[in-house]
Amino acid sequence: MPVMEKFKHRKAAVRARLVTENGKPAANQDVKISQKSHQFLFGGGGFDAVELAGDGTAVDETRAAFLREKLGKIFAINNYATLPFYIGRYEPEEGKPDEARLKSSARWFTERNIITKGHPLCWHTVCAPWLMNYSNSEILKKIIARIERDVSAFAGLIDIWDVINEVVIMPVFDKYDNAVTRICKEYGQVRIVQEVFQAARRANPDAVLILNDFDTSKDYEILIDKCLQAGIPIDVIGIQSHQHQGYWGAEKVRDVIERFSRFNLPLHFTENTIISGDLMPPHIVDLNDWQVEEWRTTPEGEARQAAEISEMYEILFAHPSVHAITTWSCADNAWLHAPAGLLRTDNSEKPSYHALRSKIENEWRTETTVRSDSEGFINMEGFKGKYQLSCTGKTASFELDGKKDAVELILTNYP
Numbered sequence: 001m002p003v004m005e006k007f008k009h010r011k012a013a014v015r016a017r018l019v020t021e022n023g024k025p026a027a028n029q030d031v032k033i034s035q036k037s038h039q040f041l042f043g044g045g046g047f048d049a050v051e052l053a054g055d056g057t058a059v060d061e062t063r064a065a066f067l068r069e070k071l072g073k074i075f076a077i078n079n080y081a082t083l084p085f086y087i088g089r090y091e092p093e094e095g096k097p098d099e100a101r102l103k104s105s106a107r108w109f110t111e112r113n114i115i116t117k118g119h120p121l122c123w124h125t126v127c128a129p130w131l132m133n134y135s136n137s138e139i140l141k142k143i144i145a146r147i148e149r150d151v152s153a154f155a156g157l158i159d160i161w162d163v164i165n166e167v168v169i170m171p172v173f174d175k176y177d178n179a180v181t182r183i184c185k186e187y188g189q190v191r192i193v194q195e196v197f198q199a200a201r202r203a204n205p206d207a208v209l210i211l212n213d214f215d216t217s218k219d220y221e222i223l224i225d226k227c228l229q230a231g232i233p234i235d236v237i238g239i240q241s242h243q244h245q246g247y248w249g250a251e252k253v254r255d256v257i258e259r260f261s262r263f264n265l266p267l268h269f270t271e272n273t274i275i276s277g278d279l280m281p282p283h284i285v286d287l288n289d290w291q292v293e294e295w296r297t298t299p300e301g302e303a304r305q306a307a308e309i310s311e312m313y314e315i316l317f318a319h320p321s322v323h324a325i326t327t328w329s330c331a332d333n334a335w336l337h338a339p340a341g342l343l344r345t346d347n348s349e350k351p352s353y354h355a356l357r358s359k360i361e362n363e364w365r366t367e368t369t370v371r372s373d374s375e376g377f378i379n380m381e382g383f384k385g386k387y388q389l390s391c392t393g394k395t396a397s398f399e400l401d402g403k404k405d406a407v408e409l410i411l412t413n414y415p
Helices: 048-053 061-077 099-110 129-133 136-153 179-187 189-203 218-229 250-261 299-318 351-363
Strands: 011-019 030-038 041-045 080-084 115-119 160-165 208-213 236-243 267-274 322-327 367-371 377-383 385-391 394-400 406-410
Touching: 011 394, 030 377, 041 061, 048 061, 048 080, 048 099, 061 351, 080 099, 080 322, 099 115, 099 136, 129 136, 129 179, 136 179, 136 189, 160 189, 179 189, 189 208, 189 218, 208 218, 208 267, 218 250, 236 250, 250 267, 250 299, 267 299, 299 322, 299 351, 367 377, 377 385, 377 394, 394 406
Parallel strands: 011 406, 041 080, 041 322, 080 115, 115 160, 160 208, 208 236, 236 267, 267 322
Antiparallel strands: 011 377, 030 367, 030 385, 385 394
């Protein structure tokens, strides 16, 4: 398939008339057009921003500089950040949520024009022990109240949420007792999904609500079917793609996309992991069971990782059902100590960082110069996103989203 046709759905065209502030057309002028951001969500884990925000005490400046450097590199190529809302950490003591620090973290991203997502509002892992002091009916009420409180409190800062995580395994999860598995066993998967989604929708009617799971089997498809038939307001299907035991490969990636595309909902690949060192042994069933003190990146693994990430991102970006992909651990030695980052532990950039940056900033970005006609009109086509154009020393900003095929832009001295 020709490159232009492969990404045609990611592009839009517009006819724009350029006028000065006094209404005169910018006729017969060279117009530089520069894409500033993508409509597609290229994501990264933003957890380091929480540490940078501090817990009421000043962060050591050396550590703060390291975190700023890391976040700066990660979000130089990404426009979408996931922030942690695991209740066991966000509210370790009932009634004392970590709201101020998370708001500070979200604002850090918002000030840099990076979209934020909260993850997750309900999950059986990293659950709050204090919930176990209540009956099942009270647990459900507490969880609903928590969702309503937090989604409402963060509206405008965080408007995308992984509402509930890993429901397929939730009622049979047996690693340890927890409040969420208890209520899922009693009330059933669909009831729990319905309750938490309705709570999130009440709290922020405009939020994007995601059902998220690592299970890409038929079981997840069946669950989605049941939830949609029950009228649950799912906006996005979230798919985890942790590949600690080896890259899925193009065939599996395409198969997963096609199977979940049948629901006619956007797909977000919410947690992507590709390893740049030795792979986790294939006999491990639960990835959390592989606990090692050190897991090194290797030159051979880094070359492999760069090739695999490049191929996977290209497949995802080429499919119209996919709206987002998030690299879960953007630097090494995060979850499970895995060498899964685009950066090494010292913040140096791996080949995968440069490969991905080249695609996002060069191959999939529009930068061009056109000539306006005698009435100030230009025609352009580019990747969907936000743009700035400059002409005669003045600028105008606009969004290319395919919703309008004609616009008038006023050139000013302000960016």
